[in-house]
Amino acid sequence: MSIHDYKCSQDQLLVHNSYLLEWKDLRYSVINKGKEINILKGVSGYANSGELLAIMGTSGSGKTSLLSILSNRLFSQPNVKVSGTVTLNQNEIHTFHSNHYIKYVLQENFLFGTQTVRESLTFACRLKVPYLIKPQVIERVNEIIEHLRLTKVADNMIGNSMRKGLSGGEQKRVSIGNELISYPNVLILDEPTSGLDSFTSQHLMEVLQAQAHLGRTIVFTIHQPNSKMFSMFDRFILMSEGNFVYQGQTSGAVKYFSDIGYQCSYEINPPEYFMRIFHIVDRYHMSSTEKEILDICTNHYRETLKEYMIPQIDSLTEIDINKKLYSASIITEIKVLVQRSMLNVRRQPMLSAIKIVQALFMSTLIALLFNNSGHDKKSIQSIAGALYFNSINYIALPSQAESITFPLERPVFLTEYKEELYGVIPYFLTKVICEIPFQIIFTTIYSLIIYFSIPYNTYDASKFFIFYGISLLAQISGNALGYLVGSLTSSIQLAVVMGPAVMVSFLAFGGFFSNTNSFSSAFYWVRYISNYNFTYRALIINQFTDFDFNNENDNPIELLNFQGEVWENAGSLLLVTFGMMLIAMINLKISGEYHKRR
Known part of the structure; x- marks a missing residue:
């Protein structure tokens, strides 16, 4: 099989692979002004291959912190304590380059506004995916555009505060595409529906569901989905004050809470009901009712944990722990960055005209x-x-x-630097190189x-x-x-x-x-x-x-x-x-x- 055939078949091969993301006894605390604040309090869980796992909870419950640890993005700091283990197919993610397998999509969309959808995905592909020549890059980008249902807007500019472009949902799908471009097995998303209307959010969930059906492990946080979206989730975790209060099949959540005295009526959307009963006004001064609800649900969850902790451990795909992290050459980085910068200049002719008029x-x-x-x-x-x-x-x-x-x-640079798309020197040299023609003029x-x-x-x-x-x-x-x-x-x-x-x-x-x-x-x-x-x-x-x-x-x-x-x-x-x-x-x-x- 040629490299081309191999690369183009990666999404299809996901169906035959199995990747289990599992975490045990995760604890995370921050020391602030001499006081230790516990954010995660010994939580354990898993995400199966081919499933949508939604993590819900009120603001401050620890959802984003959990995702940061699962995606191996939380680095050690003097004021931070982290313990517990996170494994992918029973290999600790710290022992290999987990970025090969796990990709993380931020809540904010940090995209270059003057690029089109196709250009943005091509930029990501050339820096993230090794061994592809131009026709293969085009084919891969077209696959992602089709997967994410972006065909109609593929050649539209993304847009920014100065220029109208894609809708919020379309921009979010481009952000997801920039991560999917490198064939990840696990996709983790922080509040992907934030700022989107109900229809757009549901459409995005359908896209993620299609990715799960390809065999990917999809984990995401979400605040308050509608009932139809809620029914699309395969599994569901509910958090409150750094604790898990439910983990299991989404279809069994209503009955679970009903059995311990918290009955959700048929006319109320279950996620809305869960957010209501676990809402805490001030976590530092909880009322007796808030404490009682949290204690009852936390204790019951711990007592029944074994019933729900049944990950799919059969036929897990072997992890290549010696696989090195791919990084484009500095020449390629500069070349791609220069092309993007010059494209940015062409798309904003008014700025060039202003410099000439100024002179x-x-x-x-x-x-x-x-x-x-x-x-x-x-x-x-x-x-x-x-x-x-x-x-x-x-x-x-x-x-x-x-x-x-x-x-x-700066936001785009920091995001792309964090993703290790390029280094500071290529970015800086690009700035200098692209300014020289205008300085000469x-x-x-x-x-x-x-x-x-x-x-x-x-x-x-x-x-x-x-x-x-x-x-x-x-x-x-x-x-x-x-x-x-x-x-x-x-x-x-x-x-x-x-x-x-x-x-x-x-x-x-x-x-x-x-x-x-x-x-x-x-x-x-x-x-x-x-x-x-x-x-x-x-x-x-x-x-x-x-x-x-x-x-x-x-x-x-x-x-x-x-x-x-x-x-x-x-x-x-x-x-x-x-x-x-x-x-x-x-x-x-x-x-x-x-x-x-x-």
Whole structure:
């Protein structure tokens, strides 16, 4: 059998495989302000292959914490205690790469809004599934689209807050598809119907039921399904305050609670009734009635546990504990990310148009303000001012834009990084690579208009090309400053505040407002990390070296106490730029690792 035939038959082979997810005596507690809070209190259970297992419970009952442990996403932390075992086909999930077999779908949909359904699934397939060539990727994506009933919207854009796209239910199915693309045997979902209407929720349950019929083990949390959805669940777990109060066939739940005195009338939806009797207003100050209900149901569950703990352990598929986790090469990661980024640019032409208009407007404005400069003292002062305006425009405009872009993309990056689709370096290099064409366009337009309109030093053609090179490097440095600010926060509002604050600090030490020798010794060091300083120095030295002054005493190089050659200041600017990028990458790495442990 060829690789192609093997891969394309994986979903069909699931029917003949059997994967049992089982957990025993799971305990989970968090220490907060010296006090230990118990979230899971020794729960045990299982999920059979080919079944829908629904986990219900009021807010704070421990549902999401349970899923995090079952999917091996809860990492050890100093303030967290976890005990118990989780096994897949009787192998502890910590002893092998469980991510091969178990996939987790978050409650929120973190998707790239400018991609279509087909493009999003293709992106996931190329990074998650090994050995597939282009025709095989297309075939696999088409299979998932058909499985999830997304054929009619396959070529529609997903959409975001700026652009209308898919419905909530369709976006949720795309999120599920991004996990199904790699042939998982166990699919775990956190509140997949959250925010969906009743009809859409039921449709989603039908999709999950079809996946279970393929042989997958489906585990999900759900808050309050309608009666028809409830009847679709094969098995059902009810939680309250970190305890299981029921686990068994869904069809037997009403009778179970009726036998211990909690009769659900026919006109009431059973899940609604269960939520009502186990609703607790304040878990830290429970009423006597709330305690009584919880104690009765918890004790009865423990007494009858053996009757319901009957997992299907026959003919379990053997787990390959030595199978290594697949990771695409860094070249593939960069290639796929660049293609997505360029697609994102094409789908948002207005943003590109705004950058071009910005370059035209700012260069024209400065050319009108400072044109027809000569060689006298006033003209030289005007040229020096124009060059500082250039420094500001080259650095401030891209830095402000990028400082906002990073927080916008942060949720998608963190989600995909947590899924180990790519690393920080490919993501960051992609950002840099995809911005370079626009930086070249902006710098070309700006330089051609402003250089010969003022004019700057036109005695030697090399002066213009050096000016252009410094300007382009300043643009890249502005982006790096934006990356740095944006990497420090997930809040757009905070980024908008932080960006100008950092910019003003660096501007003050840029060399135009104050002579180098007049800086306070306490803050003198800031000029060594100010990209404005090195940009302005390089531009001034390039402009006024070998300049025909009417009076040599008017030389700004001497007046501003600038030293060194153009290449030395350009090199320093490059080092500052690399330093900002490095710190930004470290910040992203720390954020990504922290998000992994949540």
